[in-house]
Amino acid sequence: MDYKPEPEPLSESSELLFSFGVIADIQYADLEDGYNFQGNRRRYYRHSLLHLQGAIEHWNKESSRPRCVLQLGDIIDGYNAQYKASEKSLERVMNTFQMLKVPVHHTWGNHEFYNFSRDYLTNSKLNTKFLEDQIAHHPETVPSEDYYAYHFVPFPKFRFILLDAYDMSVLGVDQSSPKYQQCLKILREHNPNTELNSPQGLREPQFVQFNGGFSQEQLNWLNEVLTFSDKNQEKVVIVSHLPIYPEASDSVCLAWNYRDALAVIWSHKCVVCFFAGHTHDGGYSEDPFGVHHVNIEGVIETAPDSQAFGTVHVYPDRMMLEGGGRVPDRTMSYRKE
Numbered sequence: 001m002d003y004k005p006e007p008e009p010l011s012e013s014s015e016l017l018f019s020f021g022v023i024a025d026i027q028y029a030d031l032e033d034g035y036n037f038q039g040n041r042r043r044y045y046r047h048s049l050l051h052l053q054g055a056i057e058h059w060n061k062e063s064s065r066p067r068c069v070l071q072l073g074d075i076i077d078g079y080n081a082q083y084k085a086s087e088k089s090l091e092r093v094m095n096t097f098q099m100l101k102v103p104v105h106h107t108w109g110n111h112e113f114y115n116f117s118r119d120y121l122t123n124s125k126l127n128t129k130f131l132e133d134q135i136a137h138h139p140e141t142v143p144s145e146d147y148y149a150y151h152f153v154p155f156p157k158f159r160f161i162l163l164d165a166y167d168m169s170v171l172g173v174d175q176s177s178p179k180y181q182q183c184l185k186i187l188r189e190h191n192p193n194t195e196l197n198s199p200q201g202l203r204e205p206q207f208v209q210f211n212g213g214f215s216q217e218q219l220n221w222l223n224e225v226l227t228f229s230d231k232n233q234e235k236v237v238i239v240s241h242l243p244i245y246p247e248a249s250d251s252v253c254l255a256w257n258y259r260d261a262l263a264v265i266w267s268h269k270c271v272v273c274f275f276a277g278h279t280h281d282g283g284y285s286e287d288p289f290g291v292h293h294v295n296i297e298g299v300i301e302t303a304p305d306s307q308a309f310g311t312v313h314v315y316p317d318r319m320m321l322e323g324g325g326r327v328p329d330r331t332m333s334y335r336k337e
């Protein structure tokens with residue numbers, strides 16, 4: 001049971017601009033409950049769909065209905081591939097999302113690639129790039145087709161950016177391609193284990209097969225978008241399946257080249273927060289540059305009597321994460337100029 005104190009009354013200057021929803025790691029499968037790899041966390045494969053339904057019902061009846069929902073990846077579990085149920089399970093989850101009265105932006109995680117090829121995903125309902133906004137006369141802010149990333153403006157002067165954390169990975173890359181060979185080489189250079197999913201003995205434990213990273217091309221594009229946002233005095237929210245800040249995550253779950261992504265973000269002043277999934281346990285830290293890193297608790301490891309989703313309320317000076325169930329409330333103030 002999750003007791004939540006009432007939010008403090010807002011001061012008169014606190015005008016709510018808009019809200020948005022976040023949800024992570026639904027990992028639905030039509031299976032009995034199971035356990036994670038370490039065997040210490042229960043996974044509620046079937047119940048995850050009811051958790052999603054509960055979150056959608058909450059968002060649909062919010063007095064200030066969210067502008068959009070950000071789905072942070074791993075929408076269905078990798079087990080579906082084993083049982084040849086990938087398409088059926090995806091359809092079930094997407095049918096549930098149909099009840100949501102606002103647009104949902106889908107991020108891709110490792111479990112997407114356990115079930116589907118990148119080509120399949122590109123042509124599926126999990127590709128929400130059609131919801132992107134383009135910046136007129138700034139072709140450098142148009143993302144390449146080589147990775148799945150885009151940006152959009154849910155409210156004037158606020159830009160949201162979806163990143164592809166599996167742009168550089170051995171997952172979802174055609175094994176006959178030079179890119180696959182390049183990614184496998186990077187992974188093997190950092191991980192001498194026979195089982196490439198094992199972080200055992202690694203100096204940089206994030207170099208495991210179930211993670212990935214950002215190509216230089218994608219980071220250059222991110223840099224261009226953030227340059228525009230700085231100039232245009234926008235506030236930016238970034239989402240990615242993999243977290244990039246060690247203090248907010250466990251060391252195994254980070255993106256391979258998380259430092260490169262942090263370096264780009266830290267060279268700009270516009271980024272308010274970075275939302276990620278993947279860790280299931282959740283986490284939060286404000287970095288030395290005032291960027292708030294939030295890992296949302298995974299639906300899949302959330303007991304039936306709780307919940308796991310967030311609603312973020314955006315004000316002129318801060319964002320307030322209102323947690324549902326085991327997601328804690330957070331206040332994320334903007335950096336002082």
Ligand SMILES: [Zn+2]
Binds near residue numbers: 074110111
């Ligand atoms: Zn994941």
